Amino acid sequence: MSEKVVRQRKSDKHDTAGKTKSNGKKKSVKIKENAEEDSSSVLPLYLSSAAVALFSILYYVFVYQEDAGYTVFVSAKDKVDKVVYTVKCSSDYDTEKFEGCKPKKCGRTVMDNLITESDARHLKELAEKGMSYGGSSGGASILDLHSGALSSGTQFINIYKFLQSQNEALLTEEDLRIYSKVKDKIHAAIASEFGVKQNQLYLTSPTFFSRMNTTPPTTKHDEYWHPHIDKITYESFHYTSLLYLSTYGSDFTGGRFVFVDKDTNRTVEPRLGRISFFTSGSENLHFVERLVDGVRYAITISFTCDPSKAIQNPAIR
Ligand SMILES: O=C(O)CCC(=O)C(=O)O
Ligand SMILES: [Fe+2]
Known part of the structure; x- marks a missing residue:
């Protein structure tokens, strides 16, 4: 996996902790760009972005919502x-x-x-x-x-x-x-x-x-x-x-x-x-x-x- 993609994945995690839906949308566009550059990393990338998305949803439901509830x-x-x-x-x-x-x-x-x-x-x-x-x-x-x-x-x-x-x-x-x-x-x-x-x-x-x-x-x-x-x-x-x-x-x-x-x-x-x-x-x-x-x-x-x-x-x- 290229260094650029790894860097991107790290910043995706950071972004999704920002809790908003629009961050989620922005994130998927960035991943698509990277995937075109390195097709061998497509599956793990999708899996990890799915995990990040799931984590974000769970975070939103159980942490953010309770805080802002x-x-x-x-x-x-x-x-x-x-x-x-x-x-x-x-x-x-x-x-x-x-x-x-x-x-x-x-x-x-x-x-x-x-x-x-x-x-x-x-x-x-x-x-x-x-x-x-x-x-x-x-x-x-x-x-x-x-x-x-x-x-x-x-x-x-x-x-x-x-x-x-x-x-x-x-x-x-x-x-x-x-x-x-x-x-x-x-x-x-x-x-x-x-x-x-x-x-x-x-x-x-x-x-x-x-x-x-x-x-x-x-x-x-x-x-x-x-x-x-x-x-x-x-x-x-x-x-x-x-x-x-x-x-x-x-x-x-x-x-x-x-x-x-x-x-x-x-x-x-x-x-x-x-x-x-x-x-x-x-x-x-x-x-x-x-x-x-x-x-x-x-x-x-x-x-x-x-x-x-x-x-x-x-x-x-
Ligand atoms: O006592 C209250 O603060 C509200 C009571 C109430 O909702 C009601 O009587 O319909
Ligand atoms: Fe009432």
């Missing part, structure tokens, strides 16, 4: 005023009516100064109190203040009916005031960010507190870590918002929110008082990582353009 979109360590990421809308909304409300521009927004930490703390205490009357036997519990649904063992109970039978109440005037204020701020922020009139956008069901921990699942409701599209999971949703009531890295580990994009997974690390909202179609496929440690509280606050799917604020009962 996760991109922190918003870290828990930074308190951000507003971070926006725009994505192309899916065709999910094309056949719907609700012009002027259904998403025309799609994406994600994270804000840390919209809701005060003190209001977030208050809501977390309310969630803890409510969930103390039930709780899933698996790792995910919900409490819906609108319908009264509360996870209990492997099922749901109505917390209002339960507390009535005990002559107790869950919500104080102060709880309702804070809940309603927080919801109104999020409603206004979503309308403004996506250019929708607030009076065309309605709170919808389910809007609920969630509590996640490391307990193994006992029903499919406990399996919060599956990638999903909110518009499919919860039909009425057009815009999803999440208010985080605990912080990644200090209250729990694992449990990051993950947008599944073609190029990478973009993570939102929960932080007390952080609001994250996004259009609910398939442009925003997402999941929550399984918790590794600790307990994670959040509220999912959901909005629809369909007035027939609107829900009312909770009231004292």
Whole structure:
């Protein structure tokens, strides 16, 4: 084998470690040129270039992809005023009516100064109190203040009916005031960010507190870590918002929110008082990582353009 070919093969290996498809293409052209100069080396050259190609593919799949697999979109360590990421809308909304409300521009927004930490703390205490009357036997519990649904063992109970039978109440005037204020701020922020009139956008069901921990699942409701599209999971949703009531890295580990994009997974690390909202179609496929440690509280606050799917604020009962 000529010295020139050996040199070329060495540089091919180096090139292919550069991980891009275009490097791969460039490489095969170079080899063809060399092969014409020394036909006795054609077979070993093809074999070795096949090995290099295979190595490159394996490297890409197992090393490069894992490295590039996760991109922190918003870290828990930074308190951000507003971070926006725009994505192309899916065709999910094309056949719907609700012009002027259904998403025309799609994406994600994270804000840390919209809701005060003190209001977030208050809501977390309310969630803890409510969930103390039930709780899933698996790792995910919900409490819906609108319908009264509360996870209990492997099922749901109505917390209002339960507390009535005990002559107790869950919500104080102060709880309702804070809940309603927080919801109104999020409603206004979503309308403004996506250019929708607030009076065309309605709170919808389910809007609920969630509590996640490391307990193994006992029903499919406990399996919060599956990638999903909110518009499919919860039909009425057009815009999803999440208010985080605990912080990644200090209250729990694992449990990051993950947008599944073609190029990478973009993570939102929960932080007390952080609001994250996004259009609910398939442009925003997402999941929550399984918790590794600790307990994670959040509220999912959901909005629809369909007035027939609107829900009312909770009231004292
Ligand atoms: O709690 C979260 O971060 C997301 C939960 C979620 O994806 C959902 O409620 O649909
Ligand atoms: Fe979701």
